[in-house]
Every structure is written in C-alpha cells, then in structure tokens.
Amino acid sequence: MVKKFLFNTIQTVLEAGKEILTIYNQDFEITIKKDQSPVTEADLRAHQIIEPVLQKTGFPVLSEEGHHFSKEERTQWETYWLIDPIDGTKEFINKTDEFCICIALIHKRKPILGVLYAPALQKLYFASEETGSFLLLNPQKENKLEKYLSKSLRLPLQKEVLQNYIFLTSVSFYDKLTKAYVAEVQKKHPNFKEHALGSCLKLGYFAEGKASEYTRLFSLKEWDLAAGHAICKYAGFDVLEFGTKNEIEYNNADMKVKAFSVKVV
Numbered sequence: 553m554v555k556k557f558l559f560n561t562i563q564t565v566l567e568a569g570k571e572i573l574t575i576y577n578q579d580f581e582i583t584i585k586k587d588q589s590p591v592t593e594a595d596l597r598a599h600q601i602i603e604p605v606l607q608k609t610g611f612p613v614l615s616e617e618g619h620h621f622s623k624e625e626r627t628q629w630e631t632y633w634l635i636d637p638i639d640g641t642k643e644f645i646n647k648t649d650e651f652c653i654c655i656a657l658i659h660k661r662k663p664i665l666g667v668l669y670a671p672a673l674q675k676l677y678f679a680s681e682e683t684g685s686f687l688l689l690n691p692q693k694e695n696k697l698e699k700y701l702s703k704s705l706r707l708p709l710q711k712e713v714l715q716n717y718i719f720l721t722s723v724s725f726y727d728k729l730t731k732a733y734v735a736e737v738q739k740k741h742p743n744f745k746e747h748a749l750g751s752c753l754k755l756g757y758f759a760e761g762k763a764s765e766y767t768r769l770f771s772l773k774e775w776d777l778a779a780g781h782a783i784c785k786y787a788g789f790d791v792l793e794f795g796t797k798n799e800i801e802y803n804n805a806d807m808k809v810k811a812f813s814v815k816v817v
Contacts, residue, residue: 554657558665562667565653568601595616595638596637598617598637615775616636634778634779634802635775636773639776640750649673650753652668652670665680666779666786668755675688683697687705714764716744719744720747721746721748724750737767747763752777755780759780759787771808771811791814792812792814
C-alpha cells in the first residue's frame, strides 16, 4: 500500500515542480505571514496541486500553507500527510536553486514515506520503509513505480569513510549556539570541513553519504524535517533528538521539533 502512495506522491511533486519553476523564472510577489516568514505565489500554487491529491488517500493532510488543525484534532490521527509545499522559501526568493518540495507520510508519529524534490536542481529523493531510499536525477514522469526505481540510485551512494569530517550547516540560520557547537566539533576532528546548504536538501545530501554530521540546535516546524528524516532513515541513518538515542517523533503539541542530529556512526 505504501508503494502505491509513494508512486502517486512522486507524480504529484513532479507536477507541482513544473508550476513552481514557471513562477521561479519570472517576477513574483512576496507576502510576509503572521510569523514573519515569507510566502510566494509558488508556495500557494504548489499547495493547491498537492493537497487534493493526498486527500484522496483518506488520510488527513497537514500543510504549512493549509488549514492548521487543533492539537485536539491531531491527537486522533494515527496516519497523516505532512507537507511543506516549498521548503527554503528564502532560497527561492534569492534564486539560489536550493529549495524543495517536502512530503512525508507519518504513521504512529514516525515517517514511513518521504519525498523531496528540488525542481531547480532536478534532484528527486524518495523513500519508504518498503523500498529503501533513492535519488533520481533529471526525473521525468513514468507510468509505474518500478520504472522510477530502475532509473534511480540507491542511497547511500557511498559507504566508505569520508576523508574529511563534513559538517552540514544552514545557509539561512546560524546562531551563536550553533557556532559554539561547530567549534567544539572542529576541535575533535582536524580534518573538519563545513558545508552550507539551503532547506531540507541537507538531509538528502546526507543520505547520499556525502556528510558526516548535521546537527541543528534550534527548533523548526515538523514539516521542515519529516520528509528528509524519511530519506535519511531508509538510507540507514538515524535522525535523533540531540544528545539522545531517541528517534524524532511528530505530531507534537506545538508542531515543532527541538534540537536534532544525524551522524555517521
């Protein structure tokens, strides 16, 4: 059943990606939301494409740009869709290409399916507990999941130990706490190298086997992490609460994830 959902989700993100690129390659308006975060016509249009498709599965859909359900409503959900129509809106606005569509299927507070699509980079990551995790470059629509799988690269791409300790950081968020933590990690690894990326693409990059650690010490919304969590998880990398061995869980009261970390062990 999850495979069927995975195929339909891939089809949907490719369709939404076309619309996003059309807007990306022209002038567009920027609106500031109540939480002071930016939103564009592309965010809203992607949401309008994705939401009705996922609603057909019968599971609730929780989207950054959609209806935000109450805590009481959400506590009744065992399985639901969690989406960010465009993660990395700042990167979209700045035209860095490092933005992506994020869709995850959550079951019993854990991701069982995830799709990340970066239309400007033509990189499609997808994963499920049934298939494992994959990367497809320059994706084109196919008529069945098996064709996507046959043209994709299984993640991680490389399992050998990296020559350098590659630490991933955010392009848009870099506070004093993160700077102090990075300095401590650097002391432990003489071959330390820092690599900054935008949006949830950091988790896709990690799942490829190209990094040693990605630690974020400040909170973020659950829809910013869930899809990338699935990509890493089914590539064999644990996404954990910072300083613990507990896997990140979703459907929290405030819809936020606190500090988390993914490392090559």
